[in-house]
Amino acid sequence: MKFAEYEKKTVVVTGGASGIGYAQAVAFLENGANVFALDINEGNLRKLQQEYPSQFAYAIGSVSAKDEVAHAVKEACNVFGTIDILLNTAGVLDGFAKTLDTDEALWDTIMDTNVKGTYFMTNEVLPHMIARKSGVIVNMASIAGLVAGGGGAAYTASKHAIVGYTKQLDMDYCREGIRANAIAPGAIQTPMNKADFEGDGEMAKWVAEETPAGRWAQPSEVASLTLYVASSAADYIHGAVIPIDGGWIAK
DSSP: OOOGGGTTOEEEEESTTSHHHHHHHHHHHHTTOEEEEEESSOTTHHHHHHHSTTTEEEEEOOTTOHHHHHHHHHHHHHHHSOOOEEEEOOOOOOTTOOGGGOOHHHHHHHHIIIIIHHHHHHHHHHHHHHHHTOEEEEEEOOGGGTSTTSSOHHHHHHHHHHHHHHHHHHHHHGGGTEEEEEEEEOSBOSGGGGGGGSTTOHHHHHHHHHSTTSSOBOHHHHHHHHHHHTSGGGTTOOSOEEEESTTGGGO
8 A cells, every 4th residue: 555645754653663563653754744653562673663764763661651651752753853643552461361450550551552652752742833824644543442342441541541642632632633543453463462372272263253254353454444544634633543344333
């Protein structure tokens, strides 16, 4: 999928070292964008910097640490000048733990990364966008933000929070030239879901069977959707949550 409009635009993506975040970084780089990634792990980031030395830069840090987020955004602006698109993709799972099996530490980890991390990144980038009266934010929700069963108590609560945050974010700032939407993936084969494929892979098989499309999706499919949602072709899509789930929530 090619979008000429991304040439020389700057995209900041969290969780860019692997999975969906990495696929998003690659998709935008292939479309001529400058990309700045933030992740707690280096993962594939060094490889991307070698492949796209003038288009790609990164910082190591956690979205749940306010000072590390501020440093990353400052670096992105120093390297590329402006930020046109923010992809809040970083997230963690909770092992499908029910509430009585969720201790405070697990709850805080999920909320700090999935919710507070999105809040920190957005609040750090948003003033730059408002100053230019232009900006697109794409948050990573989940089918767990729309229905039960996509995660445990903490993860499902966190993704419902992302859905609400996205809608409010767009309503509050759309007249300032900002457009915010969320993507809600279903079964995507990423390192975050590797446990489902371990051993005999029975869990992965079950998920595929329960998905109307009959399979898991690849991160590149979410990245392709992101290219569209962030583009001017989607300019009238505001505060929406767009599933990419193989029909899971249609059941």
